[in-house]
Amino acid sequence: MRARHNSGFTVIEILIVLVIAGVLASLALPNMRDMVIRARIKSFTSDMQASIMLARSEAIKRNAGMQIVPVDAANWAAGWSVRVQAAGTVLQTQDPYAGLSVTSANAAYTATAVPNVTFSGTGRESGSGGAGVAFIVYASQYPQVPARCVVLAAGRPAVRADGDGNPANGCN
Numbered sequence: 703m704r705a706r707h708n709s710g711f712t713v714i715e716i717l718i719v720l721v722i723a724g725v726l727a728s729l730a731l732p733n734m735r736d737m738v739i740r741a742r743i744k745s746f747t748s749d750m751q752a753s754i755m756l757a758r759s760e761a762i763k764r765n766a767g768m769q770i771v772p773v774d775a776a777n778w779a780a781g782w783s784v785r786v787q788a789a790g791t792v793l794q795t796q797d798p799y800a801g802l803s804v805t806s807a808n809a810a811y812t813a814t815a816v817p818n819v820t821f822s823g824t825g826r827e828s829g830s831g832g833a834g835v836a837f838i839v840y841a842s843q844y845p846q847v848p849a850r851c852v853v854l855a856a857g858r859p860a861v862r863a864d865g866d867g868n869p870a871n872g873c874n
Contacts, residue, residue: 750852754859761821770819778804803842809834809855811872840869
């Protein structure tokens with residue numbers, strides 16, 4: 703008589719593998735969440751920088767005023783649109799960013815609530831009275847993820863990272 707040889711895994715072996723996979727997943731999920739939040743913040747800053755550059759170049763090209771305005775009053779995280787100032791023609795709209803908080807200020811991070819960004823026909827930002835504009839983007843539910851800022855000073859937008867972990871004072 704031949705002995706039967708069973709091949710495969712036992713229940714104990716499968717349970718041990720599942721426990722190990724569960725422990726590894728519980729260690730990896732917080733880092734994955736932070737990576738997704740960081741990517742969302744970088745997407746916002748990249749899209750805002752591109753919109754600022756579009757509005758500035760269109761203002762120069764058309765020799766007309768251009769505006770970037772939030773879709774929802776002063777909530778920039780709800781999206782924005784780039785439009786011709788006088789005609790109101792919308793050139794670009796941006797979808798909202800869920801889970802992000804956006805604070806607008808002047809480029810020195812002192813005055814808050816910038817209602818819109820306006821460019822004159824020469825391509826100069828004219829809505830802030832020469833003080834520049836800054837957007838501080840952060841995830842208020844996850845303070846361990848550093849904030850990023852889009853700063854428009856001297857005509858060109860720049861993206862900066864927060865160095866001190868406090869989005870209340872901008873990206874210092």
